[in-house]
């Protein structure tokens with residue numbers, strides 16, 4: 279795999295930022311690879327190095343039908359010649375969408391389970407035993423690649439940055455990426471996370487579990503603008519469009535579009551003092567747009 283690592287930093291120039299006296303850079307993890315873009319490679323890297331070393335044959339993980347994680351997992355598994363098995367939330371639909379078709383093309387086996395069993399049984403012993411019986415022994419990768427090895431890979435995002443900055447921002451799903459970043463972030467810099475959910479307590483507890491209690495330099499905002507996960511409106515799509523036309527950077531409408539929209543609101547409200555330098559992580563996720571046919 280030809281990976282663009284360290285991923286570049288792109289400075290965002292605009293009158294708005296100039297007037298506010300704030301500097302904004304985007305850490306372009308979306309450019310790492312055309313398929314496994316964004317934080318997904320960060321989280322898979324050490325899991326796959328471990329899997330290869332341990333001669334693991336099967337790898338099982340979980341996700342929704344638009345999952346960027348399953349999408350990336352299927353592709354990386356194929357490169358590493360490991361059989362991937364994706365447990366998908368919800369009923370199987372007659373015509374699989376772009377994300378799941380891609381998973382199948384890469385040889386991933388898909389097992390569908392209904393939403394309520396998914397929520398309650400996904401890590402259930404008996405459920406996993408049944409998979410073992412039907413599919414053989416496997417390496418269990420939690421949903422979103424959220425484990426210690428995932429966090430380890432995400433620490434490298436901060437190690438790669440060679441300029442000074444005050445704030446590091448990212449969208450926050452499981453909290454794995456945020457945990458790696460926070461672990462590595464010096465105490466004179468702050469992390470701001472943007473949750474695509476209406477709540478943030480699960481992510482807060484994930485971060486608290488992964489990081490030491492001494493870390494206080496982080497905060498997670500919830501999605502108050504758009505009404506929660508997967509929800510969006512014309513205002514968001516207009517913002518994404520405009521951002522693309524001005525800066526030639528595509529943003530997905532689940533994570534990064536919302537992150538930058540909400541970051542711009544904070545800048546508008548003078549949340550950041552003048553001369554603040556912010557780095558926002560582009561976590562990728564562009565493949566999800568294709569499934570929705572919403573692309574700009």
Ligand SMILES: *Cc1c(COP(=O)(O)O)cnc(C)c1O
Pocket residue numbers: 316317318346347422424449450451452453454455456530533534561562563564
């Ligand atoms: C998975 C994903 C996230 C969330 O990352 P976590 O490590 O689960 O917090 C953010 N943005 C995009 C585009 C993603 O695909």
